[in-house]
Amino acid sequence: MNAAERMKAAINLEPVDRVPNGPFYEAPICQYYGSSFRAALLEDQAMADAHLAGLDEFKFDWVMVGMGLIGGIIPEALDCRVSYPEDVFPIIEETTVKSIEDVARIAKLDMFTKRMERFLKGVSILKKELKGEVPIACEYISPFTIATRLRGTNEIMMDMYENPELVRDLQEVLVPLNIEVGKALIEEGVDYIFYGADMECPILLSPEHYKNFVDEPTTKVCNELTRLGAKVLPHMCGSIVETGIVDMLMKMDIHGIMPGNLTQETVLDIRELKEKVGDKICIFDNINPNGPLLIGTPEEVAAETRAHLENAKGMSGYIFSTAGTSSPNIPKENYLAMNREVLNFQWIDE
Amino acid sequence: MAVKDIAEAVVVMDRVKVVELVKTEIAAGTEIDEILNAGLIDAMDIVGQKFSDGSLFVPEMLMAAKAMKAGLEELKPHLSAGAAVSRGTVIIGTVKGDLHDIGKNLVALMMEGAGMDVVDLGVDIDAEKFVKAAIEHNAGVVALSALLTTTMPTMETIVAAIKEAGIAVKTIIGGAPVTAAFADQIGADGFSADAPGAVELTRKLLAA
Numbered sequence A: 001m002n003a004a005e006r007m008k009a010a011i012n013l014e015p016v017d018r019v020p021n022g023p024f025y026e027a028p029i030c031q032y033y034g035s036s037f038r039a040a041l042l043e044d045q046a047m048a049d050a051h052l053a054g055l056d057e058f059k060f061d062w063v064m065v066g067m068g069l070i071g072g073i074i075p076e077a078l079d080c081r082v083s084y085p086e087d088v089f090p091i092i093e094e095t096t097v098k099s100i101e102d103v104a105r106i107a108k109l110d111m112f113t114k115r116m117e118r119f120l121k122g123v124s125i126l127k128k129e130l131k132g133e134v135p136i137a138c139e140y141i142s143p144f145t146i147a148t149r150l151r152g153t154n155e156i157m158m159d160m161y162e163n164p165e166l167v168r169d170l171q172e173v174l175v176p177l178n179i180e181v182g183k184a185l186i187e188e189g190v191d192y193i194f195y196g197a198d199m200e201c202p203i204l205l206s207p208e209h210y211k212n213f214v215d216e217p218t219t220k221v222c223n224e225l226t227r228l229g230a231k232v233l234p235h236m237c238g239s240i241v242e243t244g245i246v247d248m249l250m251k252m253d254i255h256g257i258m259p260g261n262l263t264q265e266t267v268l269d270i271r272e273l274k275e276k277v278g279d280k281i282c283i284f285d286n287i288n289p290n291g292p293l294l295i296g297t298p299e300e301v302a303a304e305t306r307a308h309l310e311n312a313k314g315m316s317g318y319i320f321s322t323a324g325t326s327s328p329n330i331p332k333e334n335y336l337a338m339n340r341e342v343l344n345f346q347w348i349d350e
Numbered sequence B: 001m002a003v004k005d006i007a008e009a010v011v012v013m014d015r016v017k018v019v020e021l022v023k024t025e026i027a028a029g030t031e032i033d034e035i036l037n038a039g040l041i042d043a044m045d046i047v048g049q050k051f052s053d054g055s056l057f058v059p060e061m062l063m064a065a066k067a068m069k070a071g072l073e074e075l076k077p078h079l080s081a082g083a084a085v086s087r088g089t090v091i092i093g094t095v096k097g098d099l100h101d102i103g104k105n106l107v108a109l110m111m112e113g114a115g116m117d118v119v120d121l122g123v124d125i126d127a128e129k130f131v132k133a134a135i136e137h138n139a140g141v142v143a144l145s146a147l148l149t150t151t152m153p154t155m156e157t158i159v160a161a162i163k164e165a166g167i168a169v170k171t172i173i174g175g176a177p178v179t180a181a182f183a184d185q186i187g188a189d190g191f192s193a194d195a196p197g198a199v200e201l202t203r204k205l206l207a208a
Helices: A003-011 A026-033 A037-042 A044-058 A067-077 A102-107 A114-130 A143-151 A153-162 A164-188 A207-227 A245-250 A270-277 A298-312 A332-344 B002-011 B015-027 B032-052 B058-078 B102-113 B127-136 B149-165 B180-186 B195-207
Strands: A063-065 A081-083 A091-094 A136-141 A192-196 A231-237 A256-260 A282-284 B089-095 B117-125 B141-145 B170-174 B190-192
Touching: A026 A037, A026 A044, A026 A332, A037 A044, A037 A067, A037 A114, A044 A063, A044 A114, A044 A332, A063 A067, A063 A114, A067 A081, A067 A091, A067 A114, A067 A136, A067 A143, A102 A164, A114 A136, A114 A164, A136 A143, A136 A164, A143 A153, A143 A164, A143 A207, A153 A164, A153 B058, A153 B102, A164 A192, A164 A207, A192 A207, A207 A231, A207 A245, A231 A245, A245 A270, A256 A270, A270 A282, A270 A298, A298 A332, B002 B015, B002 B032, B002 B058, B015 B032, B015 B058, B032 B058, B032 B102, B032 B195, B058 B102, B089 B102, B089 B127, B089 B149, B102 B117, B102 B141, B102 B195, B117 B127, B127 B141, B127 B149, B141 B149, B141 B195, B149 B170, B149 B180, B170 B180, B170 B195, B180 B190, B190 B195
Parallel strands: A063 A136, A136 A192, A192 A231, A231 A256, A256 A282, B089 B117, B089 B141, B141 B170, B170 B190
Antiparallel strands: A081 A091
């Protein structure tokens, strides 16, 4: 199987020849191979060059882009003031939605800024170079998470009690904009939309608030991106099974779930998730990117990776992954140690 | 008991009722210290515990804190050195390169609620600013927050700078990707996985 075939088989819960290898590798790879971290995150040819070099050494089963898109390009297109330091992720210096009166302005904005165009060009170059053998995944974010970027997280959280109309109206105008950019990504070559639901996870937000404020706009976006041809993979931290959030996710037209673990203490055992969802959907693993991978030794990383793989052994619809954004400061020998374990693991389908 | 009613009103985020009850208790001659501790500070401990056990979430914590602060504003003119002695001074901030402040804000609110003097430096704060603030305010604890894994190494720089400055201040760190092992590795004096834990840890460090 090539990478595209392997990932497709896993997504369809069909047998695979080895463990599909789909970590959130973007930040460390941009650091290891980029002409600069910033350029590798954002800029057409530099982005493509970094990812192709990473793919050549690591043999991932997908290319994953998008941290620059969700961290800077989208908020900037929506009128936030954003800075782009050379060696860290984009920083939102100033939010743009100060009151409900600003929502109408947001609705009229053109998402296709010069930076957006350069990012899309990078996707297009990758698509051409990969020749269909390795799929492209793009990190993406929900209308609610975008709303927190535009309004400020504390403000949006309090708005749920003090100004619920703003929360609803802002997401309503963000839904078509979110779909518009998603459509462009798919047209340029993105196969998998990794749909980040960071701010609405059950560590931060109650299931009731998720249901009342977030579920509907998120469902609209996910369903439309699936209709447009992408495989949509929601990513969320926290106890998504215990809180019932997973039931709402499963009602959407999605193709996999990527359970995150924002903290060591809130890690979800993927076997618990498998028991809940059965053979209805593919599950991504969630090795902690801030544990041994970041601060341990290669031997500790290898042991932790083996433990995750043993736990998942034989699971239908399984893809190895990390639980969330990896630090660009992960030592390369640690990332290689994790990768070696994945590539060499003896996988047997159940 | 009416002071417990104040605490209940904070927990259910009823700002109007908190203010009304605090005014009533002040007028009734209830000890200011009792209103502060049993009515407001204890309330935030309850809120923090409920957040830790998953029965309250961030919006509720923020709204409860707002209600508590409204009550505190009513008390402030009546507070004297005897009625409310500061439990110590804490400098808090999100480290350089990181603009996330939700966790930091929650911790700061709870520390204020616990009677500490909190100097909130904001976000994207470098080592020099932390050191300067710690000296200027004679702080007992410096609390560092980070949400991005990319900014965690900055914590090490800041902890080192504080040690190098030779000031008698403890450092604690926190934030979603941060761990106790990382805290040990960089020489911080403590770590907390959540806001209530941070308050408890700071209480101990300030009392030591």
